[in-house]
Amino acid sequence: MAIVDVRILVEGASDVEVVSKALQGLALGSEYNITISAIIPTTNVEIAKSAAAGADLLIIATDADRVGRDLAERLFNELSEMVGHIERMKLPLGHDLEHVDVELVRKELKNTLVRAGLKSLQILPEYMALRNQLLDLKGRYDGLAEEYKRLHEEYKKLTKAYEETKAENDRLREENEGLKALLENAKNIFRIDEAWKSLFPAEPVPDEAYIGKAVEKLGLAGRVVVGQGYIFAEDKALVEELLKTVYLSLAIREEPPKPPESPEDEPLPPKPSEEPEVAADPEVKSDDIEGLLKGL
Incomplete structure (x- = not known):
């Protein structure tokens, strides 16, 4: 259990002697688990703030007269937000140890501590x-x-x-x-379908992406731009060469070369007849002879 830090604020040095004498008969550590860390003799609010700041319990011990009550009220208002809890304790009039009832001060101090504890329970x-x-x-x-x-x-x-x-x-x-x-600086702008049909009227127009890929493969980027159904180029001849290349590429891809025919597929020459054929009509006409001679 943590020790409770208690500080006592009094009006002057003589009150310090009175309170110290009263504390000698109290076993605060064993009975209340508290320690009196400071007895502060001052009526100055700023000094009191500096000395009391951070205390768990601050006891303002002033005389029971009107001056003491006013001082206690002023200190209470100024210090209430700087400490955990404040209790008022009334000291009997007189500051001479020989004439002050220390037992009465001790009883008042003990009652003050009890009141603080009871308020904590509340x-x-x-x-x-x-x-x-x-x-x-x-x-x-x-x-x-x-x-x-x-x-x-x-x-x-x-x-x-x-x-x-x-x-x-x-x-x-x-x-x-x-x-x-x-577009702003281009000299020639051509529609893809019109340019293609002007060269290959019977062929379907290829996909625009295929033409764009051809531009990249041929290293024409920057000189030719394909997009939105148009070809943008420096001149018409460049467009025609591009489309011809595309056409050739499509033709090669769509019509692969036929493999050579096997010699086994070639027709065999007719075998020569062992016996000469004999015409059914062996008669030879003069007109036929003349035709043969002319052919030679």
Whole structure:
């Protein structure tokens, strides 16, 4: 159990002697678990504040006359927020140890300590209510702390996604600005379908993405831009060469070369007849002879 720090504030040095004498007959440590850490002789509020700040219990011991009561009230108002608890103690009139009833001072000091303890018991229910409220608030705080941790992790993920999206947006903006500049400065703009049909009227128009890939493969990026159904190029001849290359690529991909025929598939020459054929009509006409001679 913690020791209770008690300090006693008196009006002057003679009161220090009176209070010290009274304390000699009290076993405060064993009976009340308290210690008198300081007896402060002063009527100055600022000095009292400095000396009493942080005490668990402050006893203001002043004379029982009107001056003592006024001083005690003023000190009580000024110091109440700087200490745990304040109790008023009345000293009997007179400051001479030979004429002061020390036993009476000791009894008053003991009663003051008892009053402080009883007042502490009176506020115990309020303390317990505050303690329960504190425990409830602590439970809510722990729950909010967990929620904050979860939200913080989600925030970090969203921040990362935002940064990635922002970077992609910046890239697209830069690409769009380049396309816009190219549109503003381009000499020739061609529709893909019209340019293709002008070269290959009977062939279906290829996919725009395929043409864009051809631009990359041929190293034409920067000179030719494909998008939104258009081709943007420096001149028409470059567009025609690009489309011809695309056409050739599609033709090769769609019509792979046929493998050579096997010699086994070739027709065999007719075998020569062992006996010469004999015409059914052996008669030879003069017109036939003349035709053969002309053929030679």
